[in-house]
Amino acid sequence: MYIALDAMGGDKAPQSNVEGAVLFAKEFRVGVYLVGDRDILQKELDRYGVKDLPIEIIHAEDVIEMDEPPSVAVRRKRRSSMYVAGKLVREGKAQAFVSAGNTGAAMAISKFVVGAAEGIERPGIAVAFPTKKGKPTVLIDVGANVDCRPMHLVYFAVMGHTYVKEILRSSQNPKVGILSIGEEEGKGNDLVKDTYPLLKMTGLNFVGNAEGRDIFTGDFDVIVCDGFVGNIVLKTSESLGSIIVDMIKQEVRKSIISKIGAALMLPALKRFKKKADYAEYGGAPLLGTTGTCIITHGSADAKAIKNALKVASQFEETHFNDKLKENLENLLPKELRV
Amino acid sequence: MYIALDAMGGDKAPQSNVEGAVLFAKEFRVGVYLVGDRDILQKELDRYGVKDLPIEIIHAEDVIEMDEPPSVAVRRKRRSSMYVAGKLVREGKAQAFVSAGNTGAAMAISKFVVGAAEGIERPGIAVAFPTKKGKPTVLIDVGANVDCRPMHLVYFAVMGHTYVKEILRSSQNPKVGILSIGEEEGKGNDLVKDTYPLLKMTGLNFVGNAEGRDIFTGDFDVIVCDGFVGNIVLKTSESLGSIIVDMIKQEVRKSIISKIGAALMLPALKRFKKKADYAEYGGAPLLGTTGTCIITHGSADAKAIKNALKVASQFEETHFNDKLKENLENLLPKELRV
Numbered sequence: 295m296y297i298a299l300d301a302m303g304g305d306k307a308p309q310s311n312v313e314g315a316v317l318f319a320k321e322f323r324v325g326v327y328l329v330g331d332r333d334i335l336q337k338e339l340d341r342y343g344v345k346d347l348p349i350e351i352i353h354a355e356d357v358i359e360m361d362e363p364p365s366v367a368v369r370r371k372r373r374s375s376m377y378v379a380g381k382l383v384r385e386g387k388a389q390a391f392v393s394a395g396n397t398g399a400a401m402a403i404s405k406f407v408v409g410a411a412e413g414i415e416r417p418g419i420a421v422a423f424p425t426k427k428g429k430p431t432v433l434i435d436v437g438a439n440v441d442c443r444p445m446h447l448v449y450f451a452v453m454g455h456t457y458v459k460e461i462l463r464s465s466q467n468p469k470v471g472i473l474s475i476g477e478e479e480g481k482g483n484d485l486v487k488d489t490y491p492l493l494k495m496t497g498l499n500f501v502g503n504a505e506g507r508d509i510f511t512g513d514f515d516v517i518v519c520d521g522f523v524g525n526i527v528l529k530t531s532e533s534l535g536s537i538i539v540d541m542i543k544q545e546v547r548k549s550i551i552s553k554i555g556a557a558l559m560l561p562a563l564k565r566f567k568k569k570a571d572y573a574e575y576g577g578a579p580l581l582g583t584t585g586t587c588i589i590t591h592g593s594a595d596a597k598a599i600k601n602a603l604k605v606a607s608q609f610e611e612t613h614f615n616d617k618l619k620e621n622l623e624n625l626l627p628k629e630l631r632v
Numbered sequence: 633m634y635i636a637l638d639a640m641g642g643d644k645a646p647q648s649n650v651e652g653a654v655l656f657a658k659e660f661r662v663g664v665y666l667v668g669d670r671d672i673l674q675k676e677l678d679r680y681g682v683k684d685l686p687i688e689i690i691h692a693e694d695v696i697e698m699d700e701p702p703s704v705a706v707r708r709k710r711r712s713s714m715y716v717a718g719k720l721v722r723e724g725k726a727q728a729f730v731s732a733g734n735t736g737a738a739m740a741i742s743k744f745v746v747g748a749a750e751g752i753e754r755p756g757i758a759v760a761f762p763t764k765k766g767k768p769t770v771l772i773d774v775g776a777n778v779d780c781r782p783m784h785l786v787y788f789a790v791m792g793h794t795y796v797k798e799i800l801r802s803s804q805n806p807k808v809g810i811l812s813i814g815e816e817e818g819k820g821n822d823l824v825k826d827t828y829p830l831l832k833m834t835g836l837n838f839v840g841n842a843e844g845r846d847i848f849t850g851d852f853d854v855i856v857c858d859g860f861v862g863n864i865v866l867k868t869s870e871s872l873g874s875i876i877v878d879m880i881k882q883e884v885r886k887s888i889i890s891k892i893g894a895a896l897m898l899p900a901l902k903r904f905k906k907k908a909d910y911a912e913y914g915g916a917p918l919l920g921t922t923g924t925c926i927i928t929h930g931s932a933d934a935k936a937i938k939n940a941l942k943v944a945s946q947f948e949e950t951h952f953n954d955k956l957k958e959n960l961e962n963l964l965p966k967e968l969r970v
Binding site for chain 2: 424425474476510519522527529531533534535541546548552554
């Protein structure tokens with residue numbers, strides 16, 4: 295098995311990416327293609343003085359910048375590390391694609407270069423949110439698709455179910471909900487109202503509407519929504535978390551006693567941060583593509599890159615795409631299959 | 633001026649509602665109709681031994697429960713405190729309606745009993761979020777309307793502009809954005825793409841797309857969205873805030889040193905909580921109705937009720953609806969007016 299890592303993508307690339315790949319290859323002995331500028335990557339790799347690891351450099355002279363639109367990534371910069379990494383999967387030379395680069399571009403590469411799996415019209419990006427109960431809640435789709443149709447949400451539900459069961463392993467019979475504004479059936483926008491009866495027809499453990507607050511309670515294992523809503527929820531949550539911390543810090547700074555208090559609380563705050571950090575789950579997979587695509591945070595450090603590579607290898611080892619295909623066949627009645 | 637207060641709505645009703653009304657009437661000498669069970673309310677009122685306040689009880693024998701669907705509030709329970717309070721505004725006997733009861737029901741009463749103002753097709757509910765910069769960002773609509781058309785969002789923008797300028801007074805030329813998934817024009821779902829050019833045609837200070845993270849940065853004064861997305865954002869944010877606090881508490885409890893630290897930080901945490909609590913802004917107004925409608929939290933205490941009544945009186949004193957009408961005429965080109 296080989297994983298194609300976009301070695302130039304991310305705020306801390308290529309240092310963290312190379313270090314993460316080395317840590318991963320040492321521990322798991324799974325192959326990694328480091329894709330990017332050969333000279334730069336070789337120099338980084340030499341720092342670790344490792345020769346017997348299954349790491350190979352694949353040259354790509356260009357880089358997708360963090361602010362470039364996805365269309366540039368897919369249509370113009372075909373010699374970028376991200377494009378070349380995606381192409382390795384498309385051509386069957388690698389089984390998984392991992393990037394910490396520009397998220398929109400990485401999604402576009404996953405969708406249009408790696409490509410959708412057979413029988414999947416719209417791959418969806420899943421994020422595991424930390425919850426009160428400790429086990430994660432998966433929100434899907436968080437941005438790969440806007441203006442979805444009901445059938446897309448039904449497919450996201452099966453993808454989320456499979457992700458929870460096979461990769462996160464936090465539930466054997468995942469509770470699936472649909473994001474809406476009110477608990478009762480019949481509440482929501484047209485998309486929700488049209489999707490609800492379809493989800494009831496499936497063999498999924500569909501428990502009904504979920505509200506915004508349910509993302510963090512742990513009462514649901516999977517919550518489906520269209521990518522427009524999901525992306526806004528994801529970005530709102532990420533930023534609210536960091537702003538709450540900032541605002542508390544501001545208040546703490548106003549008195550020496552508060553400062554001492556904060557210092558004493560530091561270990562507890564660090565434990566909290568670790569729990570709340572979804573990089574712990576190894577980034578966000580784009581489900582429903584040929585091969586595995588993992589998109590991780592731009593701020594990923596070596597540990598986060600290693601985690602992302604580990605999750606990518608788990609997808610392959612568990613034969614995720616075969617399981618997904620089986621689940622689509624077993625959980626969806628014939629009339630709901632594409 | 634009289635404000636009709638749903639005296640039986642909310643978790644702490646009628647005690648907090650009556651106390652809040654007394655505090656408000658004492659300080660501002662504005663009239664309040666306490667709507668609800670006459671005997672219960674009279675008994676509560678007697679506890680304060682006040683006789684010269686402009687508070688009057690209006691009897692209504694029924695109560696809308698927190699879990700009853702909005703349709704019951706509007707169509708069936710016509711002798712509820714909420715319905716009767718709304719009707720007082722509709723009939724011109726009161727100028728404003730305030731409720732801490734069942735939010736969905738209060739919205740329905742505001743829309744269908746109080747009714748939309750002339751020239752407004754869809755009233756929108758606005759919430760002021762605390763931001764990093766200290767000044768609030770208004771999100772509108774947070775749940776009064778699902779499946780909006782572009783024109784509705786344009787109207788929400790003018791409502792939000794007027795709210796910021798006349799009531800919150802946090803900006804004289806409010807920066808208006810539209811909630812989307814990416815900064816550039818052209819990013820977003822069909823509703824966003826169709827609304828964007830219309831907002832550009834207005835006289836508003838329209839600055840383009842806002843992302844989920846922008847709700848808390850303070851870079852925008854007003855962010856418009858449809859009520860489905862807005863409601864999910866509101867509920868996600870509310871619950872995330874309380875869950876972060878819970879998770880930190882859990883971690884803190886694990887060690888005595890952390891506990892001491894937390895105790896020392898308490899004043900700072902309280903100041904933070906006050907800043908982050910949007911009840912400080914007096915609840916959420918439903919903009920674009922005949923008269924003023926303020927919906928406040930179910931958990932509202934006497935201070936929150938007093939704040940809500942105060943904001944309601946500000947709406948009347950500033951002649952908000954006249955200002956809104958003027959702004960619709962001045963800021964929208966003729967072809968965008970209903």
